[in-house]
Amino acid sequence: MTYDVIVVGAGLAGLTAALRLSEQDRRVLVIAKGNGATHLAPPVIDVLGYAGDKRIESPQKALSGFVVSHPGHPYANVSADVIAESLDWLSRRVPELGYQGRLDENWLLPTAVGVPKPSALVPESMVAGDLRRGGRFVFIGLRGLKDFHASYLADNLARAQLPARVSTRFIELEPPHDRNADPGSVGFARRFDEPRFRDWIVQALAGQLEPNEKVGFPAVLGIEKAGEVWRDLERRLEHPAFEVPLLPPSAPGIRLYDALARALRQAGARILIGDRVAAGGSEGGRVAEINALTAARPVAYRANSFVLATGGFASGGLELDSRGSVRETVFGLPVAGMPDAGEPMFSPRYFDTHAVSRAGVAVDARLRPVDEKGKVVFENLHAAGAILSGAVPWREHSGNGISLATGYAVAAAILEHAAPRIRVDARD
Amino acid sequence: MTEAVRDSLDRCVKCTICESFRPFSKVTPLFPGPKYVGPQAERYRDAGMSADHSVDYCSGCGICTQVCPQGVKIAEINSQARAAMWEEQGQIGQVQLRNQLIARPSVIGKLGTPVAPLANWALGNRTLRGLAHNLIGIHRDAAMPKFAGRTFQRWARRHARRAADKTVVYFHGCGTNYYEPAAGEMLVAVLEHNGFNVIIPPQDCCGLPLQSNGRFPAARGYVRRLVANLAPYAREGIPIVANSTSCGLMLKREAHEILGIEDEDLQVVSKQLFDVCEFLLFLHEKGELRTDFQPLPLEVPYHAPCQQRGHGIGKPALDLFALVPELRVIELNIDCCGIAGTYGLKKEKYDISMAVGEPLFRQIREAKPEVAACGSETCRWQIEHGSGIHAVHPIELLYRAYGLDSPSPALRERVGERVEKERL
Known part of the structure; x- marks a missing residue:
C-alpha cells in the first residue's frame, strides 16, 4: 500500500501529525501496535509545569530560559510560536472537549491525590477546578469507584502550597448498586452518560452544596456524551462543576482519542491498530517502506515520508535490555541522552529523576533523527513525541505539550519539504 | 499454554488499556474484563487448576490483544484458560452437549442440507425453538441461518473452470458451503472476471467453533485435515483466498497461537492465505485489478x-x-x-x-x-x-x-472485451 505519509504510533503526537497532514489532503496511514497514552493520561496539555522544583506560572515566559539551560530538549527544536499555534489548533480541531487556555499562563488543577498540577490547555470540564484564585471546593466521592478518595484529596489539597486561600471538604455518595457497572473509571463514565444516573446524583446532592462552592467530581463525567453530561450537571446543581484527573484508564483521555480518530476518519486517513511495525527497505538514504507484522506475514507499506511516534520506554518505542543498552525498536536508530558509561542510569529512589529517562532519539531542526555526529539518518524520517531525547516529562510536566507541539511541527516540516503528494485517482 | 503466548504474559504492565475497550464487560458483570481474567488470573493457574470461572464469559473477540500496546496475547491467554476450565468440568451435561453440537457446523450442514425445507421450518418454529432453548440451551431468539438446500461444493464441482494464466485457491468455509452458496459463486465470478482460474478443493470445517468452545483436540483434527487439502497448492506458491474473516484468521494465526499447531502444512498454508479483500487490494496495488466498475448508487x-x-x-x-x-x-x-x-x-x-x-x-x-x-x-x-x-x-x-449480476454471461464476455480494449 502506498501513502503520502505513514505515522507509526497512535498517541497524541502521532494523531496530531496525521490529522494536520490529512487536513492538507495528504493520504495518511496511522499504524500502531495498540492504543497509547491517550487512554491512560488526562487530556490536559502540560507545556511546561516545572523547571527544577520551581512551579511555572507562564510557560511562554519560562520557555526561552528553559531551552537555553536544556539544549538537548525537544522544545529546542520548536519555537514558542509553534507551541502556541499547536495549542490553538487543537482547541479548534476538537471542539468536543472545549479546550481553554493559552501559552502565557498555566492553570493550576487539583489531582486525585490533592496535589496542584500546572497545565496550559485544559478541557472545559476541568476549568472550574482552577486553584489560582482560591475559593471553596467540595469534592464528590462515589462509593464503588476505585482509585478516587474524596476525603484524601480534600485533606491533601488543604495542606498544599497554593497561591491563594482554598477551603476544601468532601461529600461521599453511595450510588445505587448497578450489577452491570464495573468499578473502574470507564464504567462509571458510561453510567454518567445515562440521564437517569445524573438524576440520581443531582438529587443526592440537593441541599448539600453551600453557596459559592465549586464541585469537583472524579473525571468520569461521561464518555460519549461528555460535554452534555458536564453542562447538564452544572446547570442542575447551579454550581460550577469540574473533573479531577484520575489514575488510568482515563475517561477524558479516551474522549480526546475518539475525537481525533473521528476527525482523522472524516479527513480520509486510515487507522490500523494491532500490528507491530518493523523497518522495511531503504533507498538512497530514504526510508522506502515499513513492514506491518500482520497475522500471517509482514506486509510492506510505502510512503514519501514517515513519522516515528512510538513513544518512550512506557509505550515500547524504546527498550532497555538487561545489559543496560537502549534500543529504538522500529528502525534501530541511534539513541541519545544516555548517561556516560560508568554513570548510573537510575537513582535509588523511585520518584527521583533517573538519568536514563532522558534517553531517546535526537533530531535536527526538521525533527529528523540524527546520529552521534548530528548527521540525518534518513532524509524522509521524522520523529515526534515521547520518543525524542532530552526531556523528563513527568518531572517537567511537559508530556502532552511535547507530543502536541512536535507532532504539529513534524507535519509542517513534511508539508514544507517533502515531495509533492501522490495523486490517487480512484477511478483510473 | 503455548510458548509464544506465555512469553507475552510478562509484558503486561497492568496499564488497563484493554479494560477500557472490552465490549462484553461493558454490558455484563459476569465478565470482569480481559486483564482480570487473563494476565491477572493467570498467576493463579500455575497449579493447573482454574482459579477463575468468569473467563467463560470472554467471547474471544480479540479486541484486547489488538489494543494492547505491549504485545500481550490477552485473548489467546483467555482462550487457552477457557479450554482448560471446560476440560476440568468434564464432557457431560447440557452445556457441554450444546457446545459440542454448535461447534460442528459441517456436521450440522450435512444433516440439514438434504432436508432443508424441514430444517428451516424447524428453526423458525417457536415451539421447537422453545424446546431447543430448554433442552439443549440454544437461545430461542438467536439468529440462525437458513440452510440453502444445496452446497457450494456441489456447484463448484459442476462449474466449468476457465483456462487462465493466473490461479488462485478458494477456501470457502462452512457458512458459504451450507448457507450462502451464492456468496461463493459471486466470489468466483469476481475472481474469474479478473482473469483467475479458481480452484476449489474439497474442504471441511477449520475447527474454529470447536476451538472457541474449548474442544482443542477435536479442533486440531479439523485444522490438520483442512490444511492437508490446501497445503499442496500453497507449496506451489498458489495464493489461497478466504471470504470468511474468522476462518481465514484461524488458518493465518489462531490455529498456531491458540491450538499450538506447529505442522509444516499449516505454516505453508498460513503464508499463502489471504482475506479476499486483502488479496484484491494487493492486485490493485500491482495494477492488476480490473476497475471497470459501473456506478453503484x-x-x-x-x-x-x-x-x-x-x-x-x-x-x-x-x-x-x-x-x-x-x-x-x-x-x-x-x-x-x-x-x-x-x-x-x-x-x-x-x-x-x-x-x-x-x-x-x-x-x-x-x-x-x-x-x-x-x-x-x-x-x-x-x-x-x-x-x-x-x-x-x-x-x-x-x-x-462489475455488472456481473445483470447481463447474460455472453453479454458479460463482450462487455469485458470492450472494456479491456478501452483500457489498452
Whole structure:
C-alpha cells in the first residue's frame, strides 16, 4: 500500500501529525501496535509545569530560559510560536472537549491525590477546578469507584502550597448498586452518560452544596456524551462543576482519542491498530517502506515520508535490555541522552529523576533523527513525541505539550519539504 | 499454554488499556474484563487448576490483544484458560452437549442440507425453538441461518473452470458451503472476471467453533485435515483466498497461537492465505485489478468484524469500495456485533450478545440503507437479526459493480472485451 505519509504510533503526537497532514489532503496511514497514552493520561496539555522544583506560572515566559539551560530538549527544536499555534489548533480541531487556555499562563488543577498540577490547555470540564484564585471546593466521592478518595484529596489539597486561600471538604455518595457497572473509571463514565444516573446524583446532592462552592467530581463525567453530561450537571446543581484527573484508564483521555480518530476518519486517513511495525527497505538514504507484522506475514507499506511516534520506554518505542543498552525498536536508530558509561542510569529512589529517562532519539531542526555526529539518518524520517531525547516529562510536566507541539511541527516540516503528494485517482 | 503466548504474559504492565475497550464487560458483570481474567488470573493457574470461572464469559473477540500496546496475547491467554476450565468440568451435561453440537457446523450442514425445507421450518418454529432453548440451551431468539438446500461444493464441482494464466485457491468455509452458496459463486465470478482460474478443493470445517468452545483436540483434527487439502497448492506458491474473516484468521494465526499447531502444512498454508479483500487490494496495488466498475448508487454502512481486524490488514474493503463510482460507504466504528461465532447462540449469553451489538444495530438502522456490508457470515446474520437490515459480504457489492449480476454471461464476455480494449 502506498501513502503520502505513514505515522507509526497512535498517541497524541502521532494523531496530531496525521490529522494536520490529512487536513492538507495528504493520504495518511496511522499504524500502531495498540492504543497509547491517550487512554491512560488526562487530556490536559502540560507545556511546561516545572523547571527544577520551581512551579511555572507562564510557560511562554519560562520557555526561552528553559531551552537555553536544556539544549538537548525537544522544545529546542520548536519555537514558542509553534507551541502556541499547536495549542490553538487543537482547541479548534476538537471542539468536543472545549479546550481553554493559552501559552502565557498555566492553570493550576487539583489531582486525585490533592496535589496542584500546572497545565496550559485544559478541557472545559476541568476549568472550574482552577486553584489560582482560591475559593471553596467540595469534592464528590462515589462509593464503588476505585482509585478516587474524596476525603484524601480534600485533606491533601488543604495542606498544599497554593497561591491563594482554598477551603476544601468532601461529600461521599453511595450510588445505587448497578450489577452491570464495573468499578473502574470507564464504567462509571458510561453510567454518567445515562440521564437517569445524573438524576440520581443531582438529587443526592440537593441541599448539600453551600453557596459559592465549586464541585469537583472524579473525571468520569461521561464518555460519549461528555460535554452534555458536564453542562447538564452544572446547570442542575447551579454550581460550577469540574473533573479531577484520575489514575488510568482515563475517561477524558479516551474522549480526546475518539475525537481525533473521528476527525482523522472524516479527513480520509486510515487507522490500523494491532500490528507491530518493523523497518522495511531503504533507498538512497530514504526510508522506502515499513513492514506491518500482520497475522500471517509482514506486509510492506510505502510512503514519501514517515513519522516515528512510538513513544518512550512506557509505550515500547524504546527498550532497555538487561545489559543496560537502549534500543529504538522500529528502525534501530541511534539513541541519545544516555548517561556516560560508568554513570548510573537510575537513582535509588523511585520518584527521583533517573538519568536514563532522558534517553531517546535526537533530531535536527526538521525533527529528523540524527546520529552521534548530528548527521540525518534518513532524509524522509521524522520523529515526534515521547520518543525524542532530552526531556523528563513527568518531572517537567511537559508530556502532552511535547507530543502536541512536535507532532504539529513534524507535519509542517513534511508539508514544507517533502515531495509533492501522490495523486490517487480512484477511478483510473 | 503455548510458548509464544506465555512469553507475552510478562509484558503486561497492568496499564488497563484493554479494560477500557472490552465490549462484553461493558454490558455484563459476569465478565470482569480481559486483564482480570487473563494476565491477572493467570498467576493463579500455575497449579493447573482454574482459579477463575468468569473467563467463560470472554467471547474471544480479540479486541484486547489488538489494543494492547505491549504485545500481550490477552485473548489467546483467555482462550487457552477457557479450554482448560471446560476440560476440568468434564464432557457431560447440557452445556457441554450444546457446545459440542454448535461447534460442528459441517456436521450440522450435512444433516440439514438434504432436508432443508424441514430444517428451516424447524428453526423458525417457536415451539421447537422453545424446546431447543430448554433442552439443549440454544437461545430461542438467536439468529440462525437458513440452510440453502444445496452446497457450494456441489456447484463448484459442476462449474466449468476457465483456462487462465493466473490461479488462485478458494477456501470457502462452512457458512458459504451450507448457507450462502451464492456468496461463493459471486466470489468466483469476481475472481474469474479478473482473469483467475479458481480452484476449489474439497474442504471441511477449520475447527474454529470447536476451538472457541474449548474442544482443542477435536479442533486440531479439523485444522490438520483442512490444511492437508490446501497445503499442496500453497507449496506451489498458489495464493489461497478466504471470504470468511474468522476462518481465514484461524488458518493465518489462531490455529498456531491458540491450538499450538506447529505442522509444516499449516505454516505453508498460513503464508499463502489471504482475506479476499486483502488479496484484491494487493492486485490493485500491482495494477492488476480490473476497475471497470459501473456506478453503484448506494449508501452502505460497513462493519469490520473483530476477527477481520485481527488479521492486522486494516480495512481493505474500504479501499476497494472507493474504486466504485457513486458507492458511498459509512465506516462504522463499533468494536463488536456481539455474536462472536457461537457465543450469542447460547441461552445464557444471548442477551449479553444482543446488548453488545445494540450500538452497531442502532447505527445501521439509523442509516436506513438498502444493505449493510460485513466480511464475516456470523456477524452478518447477527446484524440482520438485530437491525433488520440485509447484510452482504463486501464482495457482493463488487460483484454488482462489475455488472456481473445483470447481463447474460455472453453479454458479460463482450462487455469485458470492450472494456479491456478501452483500457489498452
